[in-house]
Amino acid sequence: MKVSVIGTGYVGLVTGTCLAETGNNVLCVDIDKKKVDKMKKGVVPIYEPHLDVLFQRNIKAKRLNFSTSLKEGVEHGDIIFLALPTPEDGDGSADLSYVLGCASDIGKLLKCYKVIVDKSTVPVGTAERVCEVISSHTDVEFDVVSNPEFLREGFAVDDFLKPERIVIGSSSQKAIELMEKLYKPFVRSGNPIIIMDEKSAELTKYAANSFLATKITFMNEIANFCEKVGADVDKVRAGMGTDSRIGKRFLFPGIGYGGSCFPKDVKALYKSGKDLGYEFDILNAVIKVNDIQKKILIPRIETYFNNDIKGKTFAIWGLAFKPETDDIREAPALYIIEALLSKGANVQVFDPEAMPNVKLKFGNQILYALNKDEATVNADALIICTEWSLFRTPDFDKLKTSLNQPVIFDGRNLYDIKEMQQEGFYYSSIGRETKGK
Ligand code: UDX
Numbered sequence: 001m002k003v004s005v006i007g008t009g010y011v012g013l014v015t016g017t018c019l020a021e022t023g024n025n026v027l028c029v030d031i032d033k034k035k036v037d038k039m040k041k042g043v044v045p046i047y048e049p050h051l052d053v054l055f056q057r058n059i060k061a062k063r064l065n066f067s068t069s070l071k072e073g074v075e076h077g078d079i080i081f082l083a084l085p086t087p088e089d090g091d092g093s094a095d096l097s098y099v100l101g102c103a104s105d106i107g108k109l110l111k112c113y114k115v116i117v118d119k120s121t122v123p124v125g126t127a128e129r130v131c132e133v134i135s136s137h138t139d140v141e142f143d144v145v146s147n148p149e150f151l152r153e154g155f156a157v158d159d160f161l162k163p164e165r166i167v168i169g170s171s172s173q174k175a176i177e178l179m180e181k182l183y184k185p186f187v188r189s190g191n192p193i194i195i196m197d198e199k200s201a202e203l204t205k206y207a208a209n210s211f212l213a214t215k216i217t218f219m220n221e222i223a224n225f226c227e228k229v230g231a232d233v234d235k236v237r238a239g240m241g242t243d244s245r246i247g248k249r250f251l252f253p254g255i256g257y258g259g260s261c262f263p264k265d266v267k268a269l270y271k272s273g274k275d276l277g278y279e280f281d282i283l284n285a286v287i288k289v290n291d292i293q294k295k296i297l298i299p300r301i302e303t304y305f306n307n308d309i310k311g312k313t314f315a316i317w318g319l320a321f322k323p324e325t326d327d328i329r330e331a332p333a334l335y336i337i338e339a340l341l342s343k344g345a346n347v348q349v350f351d352p353e354a355m356p357n358v359k360l361k362f363g364n365q366i367l368y369a370l371n372k373d374e375a376t377v378n379a380d381a382l383i384i385c386t387e388w389s390l391f392r393t394p395d396f397d398k399l400k401t402s403l404n405q406p407v408i409f410d411g412r413n414l415y416d417i418k419e420m421q422q423e424g425f426y427y428s429s430i431g432r433e434t435k436g437k
Pocket of ligand 1: 149151212250253255256260
């Protein structure tokens with residue numbers, strides 16, 4: 001099939017590349033000429049595991065092409081995916097200007113039947129609005145389908161190639177059949193393609209992400225309470241997670257959820273409720289608790305240093321909002337760095353992938369180490385913000401020599417508390433007893 005993907009961010013690029021992998025002829029369109037030129041030369045503009053191999057293979061096979069021309073995109077694809085940004089606008093709603101602007105341009109360019117697919121996370125009713133905008137420019141037949149993505153950064157290729165489900169929101173049999181044909185190779189295992197109306201599909205995405213954010217936030221509150229009563233959240237988590245109604249995943253407490261999806265989607269769902277006179281109390285609480293959780297280590301650090309961290313040096317391991325990505329959007333590490341700098345502390349950081357992005361934000365206000373060991377040299381404490389595998393088994397003796405004092409604030413619960421006590425560290429983690437003095 002001929003497919004166009006408009007927008008080559010994480011979602012667009014993974015969608016385009018994976019659809020080319022099953023033999024479709026894909027044209028990816030982006031307005032950023034520099035990016036398009038790079039991609040034409042075979043350079044993947046983002047870090048996403050396994051994407052590179054598929055990207056090169058499909059470019060070589062001439063199934064994956066790039067252009068800056070929306071006109072070419074509209075002419076090429078029988079199915080046209082809109083994978084455009086829907087950033088948070090000033091009041092927490094999703095900003096639809098990219099999606100609707102593109103819909104308007106597509107309307108002007110349409111010459112024959114096409115299926116336009118909303119792949120971006122968009123508020124309920126957007127498919128309807130996209131349809132109205134296109135219709136206002138053309139009499140040509142077309143359908144608008146809502147097909148939300150459930151891709152996790154770091155696992156996006158795998159999630160696309162082996163999805164647990166595919167959601168297609170459409171009321172047109174013709175569009176549904178085309179979409180089913182396109183996705184059939186990805187669900188040979190028997191996982192379902194769930195067909196529903198456009199609005200339910202749009203809400204499914206928000207509901208799924210908000211539920212997961214709520215699940216994590218609930219565990220973060222349980223972790224905070226564990227510390228008050230002297231319980232161990234790891235044990236509570238194991239005890240709860242084995243109940244199949246709860247499930248083991250997304251029960252890991254930490255310093256809050258971040259990324260490009262959860263924070264934005266929870267706020268957008270809350271805001272759409274409010275706009276309709278519905279108060280999502282639970283989402284309001286999730287937003288509030290997560291904001292506090294992101295900075296939960298700061299008061300602990302201050303207490304440890306007798307409320308005087310001015311001039312102290314902190315090493316930070318992990319800057320990305322989670323491992324296996326260079327994405328720092330809404331990353332807890334950023335909030336921690338900001339708080340430390342505002343209190344006059346020095347910060348030296350290391351992350352295997354996210355350093356260039358952090359450099360763009362903090363410039364020379366902080367020190368960028370070449371590796372994890374260099375980051376800890378002469379630091380008064382180590383703070384762990386992202387659970388990269390690289391940080392899981394450090395040489396503790398080396399770490400003790402490197403740090404001015406053996407102090408770790410672990411926002412991701414990487415180490416065993418007893419082992420840390422034996423190693424002689426002051427070790428503060430989330431929802432577990434603090435060890436050492
Ligand atoms: C998420 C959804 O999982 C995906 O389906 C959707 O399409 C996009 O948003 P992503 O943002 O890439 O994916 O990351 P995910 O792995 O879901 O993690 C989100 C955040 O939750 C991260 O900050 C992570 O550290 C945090 N998290 C996750 C926890 O704090 N605890 C957990 O147990 C799981």
